[in-house]
Amino acid sequence: MHYGGDYNPEQWPEAVWPEDVRRMREAGVTMVSLGIFSWSRIQPEEGLFDFDWLDRVIDLLHEGGIAVDLATATASPPPWMSAKYPEILPQDDNGATYWPGSRQHYAPASPVYRRLARELVTAIAERYASHPAVVLWHVNNEYACHLHADYSDNARDAFREWLERKYGTIEELNSAWGAAFWSQLYGSFDQVFPPRKAPYSHNPTQLLDFRRFTSDSFLELFQMEKQAIRDAGATQPVTTNFMGAFAPLDYWRWAQEVDVVTDDAYPDPNDPESFRAAAFQRDLVRSLKPEVPWLLMEQSTNALNWRPSNAPKAPGQMAALSMQAVGRGADGILFFQWRQSQGGAEKFHSAMLPHAGLDTRTWREVVALGGELAALPQLPGGSGAKVAIVFDWDNWWALRNPDHPVILDYLELVQRWYRALHRRHLSVDVVPPTGDLTGYSLVVAPQLYLLTEEGAANLRGFVDAGGHLLATAFSDVVDEDDRFRPGGYLTQLRELLGIRVEDFGALAFPGQLGQTSAPVDSVVGEFAGELLAEELSVDSAEVLGTFAEGRTAGRPAFTVRQSGAGRAYYLATVPSESGADELIRYLADEAGVEPSLSGLPATVEVTERGDVLVVINHGTMAERIAIAEPVDDLASGEQVKALSLEPFGFAVLRRR
Incomplete structure (x- = not known):
């Protein structure tokens, strides 16, 4: 059971790194995601790579017994790229440019971005393909999260090529799109544009095909980076982090390309029913690749920074939501991020090691969860769903x-x-x-x-x-x-x-x-x-x-x-x-479908994982639950016939 989070050592003086590793060991961390937003640190200018600092970090983690999910760093292009190659910048449907200063400011179909990204990934993979600390490759990050679609000339050219591959002839496109309506008959693929700003409704099949193209365009980026990793001789699994039911990307198709599914989930503590939406997301993610356990790649330890009101999680709620993922097939619980940032847009986003330090509820809960996950046996697969x-x-x-x-x-x-x-x-x-x-x-x-x-x-x-x-x-x-x-x-x-x-x-x-x-x-x-x-x-x-x-x-x-x-x-x-x-x-x-356990209160959920049941109380009141069938508590090893669960308490049971 992996445990950890995103680690961004480039945000901190090198003197802090050994302390980070000591605290990670104290918290029970087994793996960190490294280098996700490090492009400008790894490659300060075109053709120049600086890996010395990354070598020291990876070696330090390895000496501390902490594995690395190594990122390809392509999620946020460095300032020199857009300054030298402004054509990589994406545009919205009005033709307005998305400028640098944030993240994901690249046109996914840009040939220049693809060339530079592949050069970066190749350099990283060739250097660390055989490093014993690296157990997983993390391609890019949250594809399309902030840039749902690009309408630039890069997208225009790639969309035309995509359509020609799909339809073969412009006559077939005209037929599929019903282009005779509103005088939309095209004479060639060069006359087709992305659905940019228009006076009224777009052709619905054009919209549908553009959404398919957008998902495929981002997927091509993932496939390109995965191939670069393989070409460099790396044999570790390759993934990228999904975001549950995320509209821009067809994760049914994407799941066929990743070696292991990973997911980011941020249910809202302000919503007392948000654990049901979280359960749906986790069932979806498990179902994308049901034969392979998945990883919860990101969640928060406490409050976020990007909602209108960022409520903290209640005491125990972080562990309850983590165990919800475990019960639904996750073999890893990770967070964004390890150490809370001092600056930047996400400095109010909670982390495993908070600004307020070690004498905090957040840190105590992080350490406690690490111990509970480490005590779990290897868990079986299968949801038992009918x-x-x-x-x-x-x-x-x-x-x-x-x-x-x-x-x-x-x-x-x-x-x-x-x-x-x-x-x-x-x-x-x-x-x-x-x-x-x-x-x-x-x-x-x-x-x-x-x-x-x-x-x-x-x-x-x-x-x-x-x-x-x-x-x-x-x-x-x-x-x-x-x-x-x-x-x-x-x-x-x-x-x-x-x-x-x-x-x-x-x-x-x-x-x-x-x-x-x-x-x-x-x-x-x-x-x-x-x-x-x-x-x-x-x-x-x-x-x-x-x-x-x-x-x-x-x-x-x-x-x-x-x-x-x-x-x-x-x-x-x-x-x-x-x-x-x-x-x-x-x-x-x-x-003839029956619940896994009968008589449960509305705020208590039960999940099946082979012969293991995870029972969680997501309510604010303590609940006592009678267990009719013979089960053993994995924490104590004893048979239990009833459970007393405090608010956000949980139990892991095995059927006899």
């Missing part, structure tokens, strides 16, 4: 386009269903529409507006094989080009679900004129429907609920149809939070 929730970046990007019947926040709607599953204490995996669904009893697929033929066939096969599927309103509407298929809506799942969608029935938002809610009378009782109240016609489905009021009063709202050995459900609206709770209770019962 429930999966479908999440797809292409669909997310398409839903973010304008000009839909109603604005849908895809991530929020997915997380609404996840929260309902989490409150039922059910283990959940996150899957793409084309993912392997064998082994699941229940699959929830919210708002799959864009659904490919392969994804639709996968969902049909899951049901026919005996699974229970919930599809929801505004699903199976368009193809991979964001265009309607012939035959109306719900064309690929129509037979499976036994219904037809005639209209989407958009509802008003609260405070607007018009119908804002569509109550549903159903087998789970009455609940409120929001955002959509679709007009359905039933062909071969059984009606489990109808709309009670409004334009669709008396029409089907919740249906089910037997198909093969399974059952396919459809919900023609978006349920309220309490409605999602009741629907998940019903669907879990119908699918």
